[in-house]
Every structure is written in C-alpha cells, then in structure tokens.
Amino acid sequence: RKEVEQDPGPFNVPEGATVAFNCTYSNSASQSFFWYRQDCRKEPKLLMSVYSSGNEDGRFTAQLNRASQYISLLIRDSKLSDSATYLCVVNPWNTDKLIFGTGTRLQVFP
Amino acid sequence: DADVTQTPRNRITKTGKRIMLECSQTKGHDRMYWYRQDPGLGLRLIYYSFDVKDINKGEISDGYSVSRQAQAKFSLSLESAIPNQTALYFCATSEGGQPQHFGDGTRLSIL
Numbered sequence: 001r002k003e004v005e006q007d008p009g010p011f012n013v014p015e016g017a018t019v020a021f022n023c024t025y026s027n028s029a030s031q032s033f034f035w036y037r038q039d040c041r042k043e044p045k046l047l048m049s050v051y052s053s054g055n056e057d058g059r060f061t062a063q064l065n066r067a068s069q070y071i072s073l074l075i076r077d078s079k080l081s082d083s084a085t086y087l088c089v090v091n092p093w094n095t096d097k098l099i100f101g102t103g104t105r106l107q108v109f110p
Numbered sequence: 111d112a113d114v115t116q117t118p119r120n121r122i123t124k125t126g127k128r129i130m131l132e133c134s135q136t137k138g139h140d141r142m143y144w145y146r147q148d149p150g151l152g153l154r155l156i157y158y159s160f161d162v163k164d165i166n167k168g169e170i171s172d173g174y175s176v177s178r179q180a181q182a183k184f185s186l187s188l189e190s191a192i193p194n195q196t197a198l199y200f201c202a203t204s205e206g207g208q209p210q211h212f213g214d215g216t217r218l219s220i221l
Contacts, residue, residue, distance in 0.1 A: 034209055043200055043213060044200070046210075097155060
C-alpha cells in the first residue's frame with residue numbers, strides 16, 4: 001500500500017462547479033498535512049496546510065479525518081485558473097521529510 | 111528574484127557523463143532537499159540536509175551525491191548519468207516544521 005494515495009483523475013468540471021478530492025495516508029502517526037498545487041511541468045506551490053479543526057481559505061476548504069486517515073480538499077465556484085494537479089502531502093514523522101501523493105488532476109472547462 | 115534558484119533549467123547529456131545541478135536560496139532556511147519527479151510516481155526524495163555539512167539519504171539516493179558547503183547552496187551530482195535518471199528535478203527549502211518551498215525545477219534528459 002502506498003503511503004499517500006490519491007485518485008489521479010482527471011476531474012473535468014464546468015466553471016462554477018464544486019469539486020472535492022480525497023487523499024488517504026497509511027501512517028497513523030502522521031503529524032502534518034498539506035495540499036500543494038502544481039501546474040504542468042512547474043514547481044509545486046503550497047496551497048494550504050490542513051489542520052485538525054479544518055481550515056478554509058476563500059473558495060478552498062481542507063479537512064482532516066484522523067480516524068479514517070484521510071484529508072480532503074473542496075473547491076467551490078471553480079475557475080478556469082484552478083486547472084492544475086493537486087498534490088496531497090503528508091509529514092509522517094514530523095521530521096520535515098514530506099511524502100507526496102502522485103496528484104489529482106483537475107480540468108475546469110468553460 | 112526567485113527565492114529558490116535552480117541551474118540549469120534544462121540539460122541534455124549523454125550516458126556516463128558527470129552532471130551537477132545547483133540550487134541556491136535567499137530565504138535563509140536551514141533545510142534543503144532534492145527531489146525527482148517522474149510521471150505517475152510523484153515526487154521522490156533523493157537527499158536532504160538540515161544544516162551545512164549535514165547530509166541524509168532519502169528514498170532514492172543510489173546514483174546520486176550531494177554537497178552542502180554553505181547554508182544557501184545545495185548541489186546534486188550524478189557521477190555517471192544513466193537514461194533512467196531522466197526526470198524533472200526539484201530543489202526545496204524549509205524552516206523547521208514549516209512547509210517546503212520549491213525551485214523552478216531542472217529538466218534533465220540523458221541519452
């Protein structure tokens with residue numbers, strides 16, 4: 001079993017739609033969780049950290065479910081510019097060694 | 111100016127050649143990392159360093175070496191390049207407990 005698993009997609013959604021991605025992780029001792037965004041052949045960029053209480057940043061909401069060992073990312077009112085690959089990232093040992101999922105590709109169409 | 115700069119951005123070379131990829135940062139972070147990214151495999155950690163002269167192997171260190179002679183610089187070497195090292199390479203930095211920041215990447219092709 002992979003340490004971090006994501007549905008590769010692609011998720012094809014129209015502008016204005018709401019879309020959600022899940023990511024599961026295998027190490028129950030994992031401490032920190034992040035969502036990164038990566039545009040085609042570009043560097044990953046931090047989208048948001050994921051806190052135990054959940055957090056929201058504009059149209060983006062991230063949640064953590066420790067009991068089921070998954071994190072989620074919800075995007076409301078999708079924009080064309082949201083088209084990208086979203087990487088689920090886990091710090092399993094709190095040592096700054098991040099484990100990356102392979103990413104979920106989102107394509108927003110007009 | 112970019113906070114994390116990688117050079118070169120693109121490189122094509124032949125099997126058996128020695129190659130060095132450079133990474134420099136202006137963020138003042140202690141921690142630096144080298145990753146490679148392959149389609150369908152995601153980002154994999156090659157080496158990381160938490161301070162000058164501190165070197166630690168990552169998930170896939172075989173065939174690579176690194177050097178951290180200064181806080182701001184972390185170089186990755188392929189002593190004798192082979193075709194399956196063709197990939198997109200990223201350098202990243204972080205401060206303890208904080209998310210990592212990535213350079214623009216180096217696209218390396220080995221023929």
